[in-house]
Amino acid sequence: MMVQHRYFGVLTGEVGSGKSTLVRHLVQTLDPMRYQVIYLSQAGMKPRDFYGEMLRHLGEEPLFSLTKAKRLFEEVLRTRVERRDKSLVVIIDEAQDITPAMLLELRFALNQQMDSVSLFTLILVGQSELRRTLRKNKFEAVAQRIQLRFHLTGLTEEESADYIRHQMKTAAMTSPLFSDSALQLIYSATQGIHRLINHICTYALYDAQQRGSDVVEDKDIGRILADMERQRGTAG
Known part of the structure; x- marks a missing residue:
């Protein structure tokens, strides 16, 4: 359901709690004829890094201008949706390490919608620190956009x-x-x-x-x- 409706989800858990295993299982269940998965993992990721990597994965030349890169990213996504291309699933791993500016940028990246539905699925995967960060007032606008949250704890x-x-x-x-x-x-x-x-x-x-x-x-x-x-x- 999460991927079908292009939700924004957050998966957290301590080191070794099984986050990577769960993500791999999710990816393996997706039909490669219907979905394109983009996996990003970069400590200190900034907005420029995000849009550059996204455009590169989507077959576009990354642009130096952040404003132009954001505009091109939106255009590419809208075109994909209109043409009924593969639905995009973006997974950002070790998300507790991305910069505050990047975390705030996610709100604007997800604001691009068509028929009240986001243009892509976004899943943040990180350690428990990410959960604590998202509770801060500074990131309230981002936290309000989260539609699914899951925190992995140890087994009984x-x-x-x-x-x-x-x-x-x-x-x-x-x-x-x-x-x-x-x-x-x-x-x-x-x-x-x-x-x-x-x-x-x-x-x-x-x-x-x-x-x-x-x-x-x-x-x-x-x-x-x-x-x-x-x-x-x-x-x-």
Whole structure:
């Protein structure tokens, strides 16, 4: 629905919470004959960078003049809609790092409409900091334009265990098995963050394979966590 109606959406979550996985899944579900996805990820992105990249992706020569670039961008989008070309889906990743000027510019970029519908879908993807930024009075006008918001949190303890079992099943692995106490310790160490779960489980499975063990116990996870902590200390 979001893409069909060209909504403005915001997806936030902590590092490793699964934002990239969710975005990849969304893109994979879109019919490439109907949608063109433009993915942007640039720390410190400014309005000039945004319009330049957009025009480049749309087959136009970027213009030095910001005013002219904005005008050309609008013309290209209107022409695409009138010709019923592929619907445009713009994803800005690491959006917590774009400049305040760029965040404010989004309001004006989205003001271009046809039949009261935006000319393109925009999805901002960022860490929780982006959520806090959008709550500031300075960005109230931008926040009011957001039609869909989704914040990813860590999995619950039960969901974490189910996730690990599902990943094992998907990989057609029947052993080693994670004991209930090991699953509890993994959750305690990761608070349900996907990336951390994946990292610890990969380490644990390799360790169990090296030891020839069919079960990963809590003591094994404890040892692995201690090893990882030592490695972080060495790296620091």
